[in-house]
Amino acid sequence: MIHAATDEVLEHLWYAVEENRQVHSLGDLGADIDDASFRSAVYELVADNAVDSSLQLSDTGTQRAKRIVRRHRLAEVLFFEAMGTGLDDAESSACEMEHMLSDVVVDRVCTFLGHPPVCPHGKRIPGGDCCRLYSKQIEPLVMRVIDLPVGAVASIAFIAPKTLARLEKLAAFGIVPGSEIRLVARKPSCVIAAGATSIALEDEIGREIYVRLR
Amino acid sequence: MSQPDSPLEIVLIGNANVGKSLLFSRLTKRHATVSNYPGTTVEVTSASSDIGLIIDTPGVNSLLPQSSDEIVARDLLLERKENAVVVQVGDIANLRRTMLLTLQLAEMDVPLVVCLNMADELHSGDGDGTVNASALAGEVGSAVVAISALRRWNIGRLRDAIHCAVRPTAAVTYSEAIERAVARLLPILPPNLRCRGVALAILAGDASLRPLLPSGIVAACDEARESVPQPASMTIVHARVAAAEALIAHAGAASTRRSGNVRERIGALCMHSVWGMPILALVLAFAWYFVGKIGAGVMVDWMQATLFGKWINPNAIHLLKALHPPRFVFELLVGQYGILTMALTYAIAIVLPVVITFFAFFSILEDTGYLPRLAVLLHRAFRRIGLNGKAVLPMVLGLGCDTMATLTTRILDSKKESTIVTLLLALGVPCSAQLGVIMGMLAPLGAPAALIWIGITLGTIGLVGWAAARVVPGDPADFVLEIPPMRMPGITNILIKVAARAEWYLKEAVPLFIIGTVLLFLLDWIHALGLIQRALSPLIVHGLGLPAEATNAFVIGFLRRDYGAAGLFTMQKAGHLTPNQVVVALTVITLFIPCIANLLVMLKERGARAGWTMAAFILVYSFGIGALMNTMFHLFGVVL
Structure with a gap:
C-alpha cells in the first residue's frame, strides 16, 4: 500500500x-x-x-514516474479501445493495473496495441524500449489479417468472431489459431490461403482474424 | 479376390472440388458433371459398377454440416449399410484438410479407403512435396492410395483397396470432460447412430442431427452437452486439427501447391479490383461473339434457312403430299403448327446451335476456375441485393439452365439467400437457349434496343433483389467461398459435358416443344386459338402493343420461354414485328417464368406457398413492365 x-x-x-x-x-x-x-x-x-x-x-524520479504513467495510460487504451469497456471502468482498472504490471508485460501490451501514442483522454503515452525498436521495424505484434501486406505469411494468433458459426465455418477449412495463412488479396474481397486452400472471405471476417507475423 | 455376398455400397466423400465426380465417372463409366468450382454436385448420384454401387456426394468441409448439401452427404454416412465402404477423396496437395476429414470419418465407424487424388499435379510442377501413401496408411490404419482420376493412375489399386477396406484405427483424444461425455452418450444412442462421431456432433451442438435422434434421449443429450465446457465445437476441432497435423508429421509427408506460377497470376488478375472488370468485359465479349454471332447468327441461319428451310421441310412436305394423308395428319406434321415445321424446326434449327455453343463456352469457363473468382469480384455488388458473392455461382449457372441453377441454390448458406436467388433466377436470368435467341433478335436492332433490354433486365435483378432482401425474413449469410486453383480446361471433359448437356436438352426440351406445338395445333384446329387471341388482346394488343399473333408465343412460352422466344424470332424474321415491339416482347418473355420444369423445381425446393407466390409475382411483374414500356415508348415517341 x-x-x-x-x-x-x-x-x-x-x-x-x-x-x-x-x-x-x-x-x-x-x-x-x-x-x-x-x-x-x-x-x-x-x-x-x-x-x-x-x-x-529528480532524474530517477522522472524515470519512475514515466513508467507509471505509461502503464496507466496503456492500460486505459487496452481496456477502452481493445476490450471496449466504458471510459470510467477503463480508468479505474488502469489505476489498479499501473502498480502491478512488469516492464516486459507493459512492452508486450504496448506492442499488441500497436504502440499507441495517446491515451483515450488524448494525453501522450510516454514511449518505452519497444516503441524505439518499433520505429525501426514497423511490425506490431498482432494485427488483423486484412491489414497484412498482400502476399505476407503469418500465423493466426486468435480469432474474435461475431458468431460461433463463423468460428466453426473457418474451423471446417482447418483455419484455427496456430494455422499459417497468407493474405492473397485485400480487394475487391479479402482472400486468404491456408496451405493449398484459398478462401474468399467477408471483409468483416478478415478483420476478426488476428495474426502474428513470423 | 473373394466375391462379396451382396454388392458393396461405395460412398465417395470428400472436401469440395477434389474430384469425386471425376472418380465416380472413372469407376462407373457413367457421366457425372465435373467442373472446377465447389458445388458442382448438389445431389447424391449413384450408379452400379463391377465393384458395387458407387455413390457420389456433394462436397463437405466437415461432418458438422453448414449447408443443406452438406447435410445430404452427412446423412448418407449415417444411413450406412452393413456392406458400405467409404472412399474418402482428398487433394494430395492439401493433406491437412484431407486428414482432418479422415479423422472425422474414422469416428463414424465405417470401413474406409483414403484416396489422395490429383497425384499428377504433384509431379507436373504444380505441386511440391513427398507423400508416402503407405506411411500415411500406417498412421490412419486404413488403406491410403495416391491416384489421379484425370490420368487414371492407380485406379486399379484403388479398386483392390476397396475390396479389403477396414475400419481405420486412427483416433483423436479429446479433453477429459469431452471423453467422459462421449462415454456417457455412446450406450444411450440408438444402434444405427452409435459411434464417436455422432456423440461428438451432439456435444458440438449440431442442430441438423436433432431430427434423427429418438425423442427419448434428447434430454440426456442436452445434459451431456451441458457437462462439457462450451463452445465444445471449437475444443473438438482444435483437437482434430492438432491430431491431423501430428499424423501428417509422423508419416513424414509434406505437400503443397506451388504458388506464383502463370496460372495463379492469371487467377489473381481475374479477381483484381482494377483488372477484374476488363477481364470480365473480355469474357462477355467473347461470349457475345461465340454464342451470339457464331451460334445464334451463322449456325442458326444455315440450319433454319438452308437445312430446314430448303432441304428437310420442302422435301418432307413433298413426300407427305405424295402419300395423300388426311388433312389433319398433314397439318399436324408439316402445317403452320406442324411438329416438323414448327416444333422440330424451332428445337433443332434455332435453339440447339445456341445451346451447344453456349455450353461449349460455359464449360471452358467452368473448368478454368473463373467462376469462383467472378464471385469474389462481384461480392460487393451482390451485397446490395441481399446476397453475397457465393450467389454469383447459381446466378451465372442460370445462364445455362435456370432449372439446374435453382437446385444449385442449395450451396448457399441461408434460406433467405436461396429464396432470393430462386426468385431472381426465374425472373431475370435468361437461360442459354433463350439468351441465344434474344441475342440473335437484338443483333440487327442496334445498340439502343440492346441497352434497353439489358438495362431493364439488370435493373429488375437489382430492384427486385433489393426489395426481396428487405421482405424475405432471415439474416444474410457470411461470404466464405473456397477458390480452386486455375486449371487448363481439358478438351475431352468439355466435349463430354457439351454432349451430355445437348443430350439433356434434346430429351427434356424437345418433347415439351412437341407438346406445345400439338396444343397450338389443336387449339387452331378447333378455332379456339382465335378466341384466345381475342380474349388476351386487351393485354397483348393494347397493353403490350403487340400483334395478336404474338399471343401464340406467350401461350407456348408457358411451357418453355425459349420456345416462346423462338416464336418471336420467326415473327421478327417474317417482318411481323417492329423494333419497338421486338424489345417489348423480348423483355416480357425474359422476365417470364423460364419453363414448366423450373416452376416444378421452384415448388419442390422452396415449398408450394413460396413457389406459387413467386410465380404469381413474376407473371404480374413481367406483363406490367411490358405494358409500362409500351406506354413509355408512345409517350416519348421512341422509335427504335
Whole structure:
C-alpha cells in the first residue's frame, strides 16, 4: 500500500510537470493526495532520491514516474479501445493495473496495441524500449489479417468472431489459431490461403482474424 | 479376390472440388458433371459398377454440416449399410484438410479407403512435396492410395483397396470432460447412430442431427452437452486439427501447391479490383461473339434457312403430299403448327446451335476456375441485393439452365439467400437457349434496343433483389467461398459435358416443344386459338402493343420461354414485328417464368406457398413492365 502511495505521488508530480503547474505542497497535487499515508510516501521518495525536499522530480524520479504513467495510460487504451469497456471502468482498472504490471508485460501490451501514442483522454503515452525498436521495424505484434501486406505469411494468433458459426465455418477449412495463412488479396474481397486452400472471405471476417507475423 | 455376398455400397466423400465426380465417372463409366468450382454436385448420384454401387456426394468441409448439401452427404454416412465402404477423396496437395476429414470419418465407424487424388499435379510442377501413401496408411490404419482420376493412375489399386477396406484405427483424444461425455452418450444412442462421431456432433451442438435422434434421449443429450465446457465445437476441432497435423508429421509427408506460377497470376488478375472488370468485359465479349454471332447468327441461319428451310421441310412436305394423308395428319406434321415445321424446326434449327455453343463456352469457363473468382469480384455488388458473392455461382449457372441453377441454390448458406436467388433466377436470368435467341433478335436492332433490354433486365435483378432482401425474413449469410486453383480446361471433359448437356436438352426440351406445338395445333384446329387471341388482346394488343399473333408465343412460352422466344424470332424474321415491339416482347418473355420444369423445381425446393407466390409475382411483374414500356415508348415517341 505504501508502495502504491509512492506511485500515486510520482504519477501526480508527472501530471503537474506535463501541465506546467508549480507544486509547492502535497495539497497542490489534488485534494485526495493530502493525507498521512501520502506524506510518509513523500519521505520515502526523498530518501530514495526520487524527489527533492521542494517536491521536484529528480532524474530517477522522472524515470519512475514515466513508467507509471505509461502503464496507466496503456492500460486505459487496452481496456477502452481493445476490450471496449466504458471510459470510467477503463480508468479505474488502469489505476489498479499501473502498480502491478512488469516492464516486459507493459512492452508486450504496448506492442499488441500497436504502440499507441495517446491515451483515450488524448494525453501522450510516454514511449518505452519497444516503441524505439518499433520505429525501426514497423511490425506490431498482432494485427488483423486484412491489414497484412498482400502476399505476407503469418500465423493466426486468435480469432474474435461475431458468431460461433463463423468460428466453426473457418474451423471446417482447418483455419484455427496456430494455422499459417497468407493474405492473397485485400480487394475487391479479402482472400486468404491456408496451405493449398484459398478462401474468399467477408471483409468483416478478415478483420476478426488476428495474426502474428513470423 | 473373394466375391462379396451382396454388392458393396461405395460412398465417395470428400472436401469440395477434389474430384469425386471425376472418380465416380472413372469407376462407373457413367457421366457425372465435373467442373472446377465447389458445388458442382448438389445431389447424391449413384450408379452400379463391377465393384458395387458407387455413390457420389456433394462436397463437405466437415461432418458438422453448414449447408443443406452438406447435410445430404452427412446423412448418407449415417444411413450406412452393413456392406458400405467409404472412399474418402482428398487433394494430395492439401493433406491437412484431407486428414482432418479422415479423422472425422474414422469416428463414424465405417470401413474406409483414403484416396489422395490429383497425384499428377504433384509431379507436373504444380505441386511440391513427398507423400508416402503407405506411411500415411500406417498412421490412419486404413488403406491410403495416391491416384489421379484425370490420368487414371492407380485406379486399379484403388479398386483392390476397396475390396479389403477396414475400419481405420486412427483416433483423436479429446479433453477429459469431452471423453467422459462421449462415454456417457455412446450406450444411450440408438444402434444405427452409435459411434464417436455422432456423440461428438451432439456435444458440438449440431442442430441438423436433432431430427434423427429418438425423442427419448434428447434430454440426456442436452445434459451431456451441458457437462462439457462450451463452445465444445471449437475444443473438438482444435483437437482434430492438432491430431491431423501430428499424423501428417509422423508419416513424414509434406505437400503443397506451388504458388506464383502463370496460372495463379492469371487467377489473381481475374479477381483484381482494377483488372477484374476488363477481364470480365473480355469474357462477355467473347461470349457475345461465340454464342451470339457464331451460334445464334451463322449456325442458326444455315440450319433454319438452308437445312430446314430448303432441304428437310420442302422435301418432307413433298413426300407427305405424295402419300395423300388426311388433312389433319398433314397439318399436324408439316402445317403452320406442324411438329416438323414448327416444333422440330424451332428445337433443332434455332435453339440447339445456341445451346451447344453456349455450353461449349460455359464449360471452358467452368473448368478454368473463373467462376469462383467472378464471385469474389462481384461480392460487393451482390451485397446490395441481399446476397453475397457465393450467389454469383447459381446466378451465372442460370445462364445455362435456370432449372439446374435453382437446385444449385442449395450451396448457399441461408434460406433467405436461396429464396432470393430462386426468385431472381426465374425472373431475370435468361437461360442459354433463350439468351441465344434474344441475342440473335437484338443483333440487327442496334445498340439502343440492346441497352434497353439489358438495362431493364439488370435493373429488375437489382430492384427486385433489393426489395426481396428487405421482405424475405432471415439474416444474410457470411461470404466464405473456397477458390480452386486455375486449371487448363481439358478438351475431352468439355466435349463430354457439351454432349451430355445437348443430350439433356434434346430429351427434356424437345418433347415439351412437341407438346406445345400439338396444343397450338389443336387449339387452331378447333378455332379456339382465335378466341384466345381475342380474349388476351386487351393485354397483348393494347397493353403490350403487340400483334395478336404474338399471343401464340406467350401461350407456348408457358411451357418453355425459349420456345416462346423462338416464336418471336420467326415473327421478327417474317417482318411481323417492329423494333419497338421486338424489345417489348423480348423483355416480357425474359422476365417470364423460364419453363414448366423450373416452376416444378421452384415448388419442390422452396415449398408450394413460396413457389406459387413467386410465380404469381413474376407473371404480374413481367406483363406490367411490358405494358409500362409500351406506354413509355408512345409517350416519348421512341422509335427504335
